[in-house]
Amino acid sequence: MSLYSEKVMDHFRNPRNVGVIENPDGVGEVGNAKCGDIMKMYIKVKDGVIEDVKFETFGCGSAIASSSMATEMIKGKPIAEALQLTNKAVTEALDGLPAYKLHCSVLAEQAVQAAIRDYYEKNHIPYDEAMFPACSHCAHEHEDGGEE
Ligand code: FES
Numbered sequence: 001m002s003l004y005s006e007k008v009m010d011h012f013r014n015p016r017n018v019g020v021i022e023n024p025d026g027v028g029e030v031g032n033a034k035c036g037d038i039m040k041m042y043i044k045v046k047d048g049v050i051e052d053v054k055f056e057t058f059g060c061g062s063a064i065a066s067s068s069m070a071t072e073m074i075k076g077k078p079i080a081e082a083l084q085l086t087n088k089a090v091t092e093a094l095d096g097l098p099a100y101k102l103h104c105s106v107l108a109e110q111a112v113q114a115a116i117r118d119y120y121e122k123n124h125i126p127y128d129e130a131m132f133p134a135c136s137h138c139a140h141e142h143e144d145g146g147e148e
Contacts, residue, residue: 003098004061004062004065004097004098005094005095005096006094006095007065007069007093007094007095008061008062008065008094008096008097008116008134009065010065011064011066011068011069011094012053012061012062012065012068015064015065015067015068016068016071016072016085017054017055017068017072017075018054018055018072019055019056020054020056021042021043021044021052021053021054021120022044024042024043024044024114024115024119025043025044025045025117025119025122025123026042026043026045026115026117026118026119026120026122027040027041027042027114027115027116027118028041028110028111028112028113028114028115028116028117028118029044029111030107030110030111030114031107032059032104032106032107033101034058034103035059035103036047037057037058037059037060037063037107038057038058038059038138039055039056039057039058039059039063039107039108039110039111040055040056040057040111041053041054041055041067041070041074041111041112041114042054042055042114042115043069043074043116043119045079045119046083048078048079048080049076049077049079050075050076050077050079050082051076052075053071053074053075053115054071054087055067055068055070055111056069056095057100057107059104059107060101060104061103062097062098062104062105063104063107063108065094066087066091066094066097066104066105066108067107067108067111068108069093069094070085070090070091070108070109070111070112071109073089073090074084074112079110079116079119082112082116082129083112083113083116083131085107085112086104086109087102087105087108087109090105090108090109091105109128113131113132117132
């Protein structure tokens with residue numbers, strides 16, 4: 001029996017919505033300090049709805065599958081709904097991930113939140129900090145003095 005579900009393998013082999021959006025309305029970049037993987041999410045917003053979303057991931061297969069699934073889950077959805085996306089929902093939609101790979105799906109949740117937060121900030125839309133419990137800016141901390 002494979003460690004990974006067919007859905008994970010499918011999204012890993014044929015990730016949806018990979019790429020960059022030119023002039024995005026919001027961009028979020030997050031990283032996992034332990035494994036060093038990075039995920040970048042771009043969103044285009046119209047009338048409060050996520051019209052388009054693309055991602056780039058420099059990460060493991062589970063991170064690729066998670067971000068691919070996450071983009072499918074928020075595309076065409078109102079921002080408020082996209083903000084509710086949890087790594088649990090992403091994992092369930094993928095028919096599960098091995099326990100030690102769950103943190104990879106957290107990256108997808110955080111990338112979506114970071115992109116939305118960026119959208120709010122760029123458009124001077126007031127938001128409640130409590131809507132963003134995870135530290136979406138951790139990716140920008142380079143404590144060991146590495147380059148940017
Ligand atoms: Fe780093 Fe999966 S091992 S995101």
